[in-house]
């Protein structure tokens with residue numbers, strides 16, 4: 001194992017922050033796994049430690065067939081953002097920016113750099129494109145903030161990988177994952193290893209999140225150069241490993257084992273690995289996800305649990321105003337998987353309280369809520 005420490009720019013005077021990458025194995029193929037880009041989403045960090053121990057043992061036994069890079073603490077900035085005992089890990093405090101938005105878009109600079117060099121050899125194209133991506137990131141002007149510097153470090157390791165897993169979690173949730181629709185057939189096995197309850201599929205959710213910054217340039221380039229053989233060579237996903245409180249040891253061990261079994265199927269690890277313990281879940285259009293809001297302030301009582309299938313018209317929660325005695329019942333508007341609910345039981349204006357993944361497209365344009 002090699003530990004690569006990247007010192008981030010723009011630390012406050014007298015302090016220093018680093019992003020540490022743990023690199024296992026060697027070879028042409030590569031998987032990249034990072035955890036807790038939203039710093040208060042810790043199930044991924046807990047899982048990453050299980051992965052770290054196991055990857056070290058696999059490497060020592062010579063069972064790795066490629067490189068696996070692991071970043072267990074993707075966001076040291078956010079980890080420092082505690083306010084009176086509460087994490088503020090989703091948005092950078094100084095700028096208000098979401099840590100998982102606005103990663104560098106790589107298809108346009110790669111197209112400009114390569115243009116007529118892309119031909120009918122897919123392997124040659126993959127090598128050229130990865131090199132051009134790395135070159136572009138390395139040649140950017142100095143980062144103008146610590147957030148930007150951190151994002152570039154993460155993307156520079158991930159954009160040359162065949163498989164990218166970005167481990168997040170939701171508030172209270174069943175496991176779910178985001179990916180390109182074109183990649184869903186390849187992800188079904190991972191969903192079965194991890195007991196994921198729904199795949200949310202979109203070509204472009206808007207916002208240039210980390211997984212799409214890795215996977216989407218290949219789709220864009222393949223469309224921009226239809227005569228060249230450009231595979232969708234970066235299989236990237238955001239996996240929401242349940243809810244924020246789901247840091248249990250048994251869960252983390254099971255997630256690590258499932259991820260390693262999937263990487264073995266992808267050819268990155270040899271040896272005997274168990275078949276998936278669950279059925280693959282359904283992939284649904286991310287445009288079909290309904291966000292449910294409260295109609296007024298009040299205390300929230302949920303009627304259903306994350307992971308359950310709900311029908312359109314089913315009660316999902318009630319909002320109660322004990323001063324006016326106003327009680328509102330909020331129902332699902334679509335049939336689908338109730339995959340996440342809010343942790344806070346107080347209704348605020350503009351904040352979602354439940355999310356249901358349905359099969360029919362309901363929303364268009366920017367799909368990510370912040």
Ligand SMILES: [Zn+2]
Nearest residue numbers: 038041168169
């Ligand atoms: Zn997240």
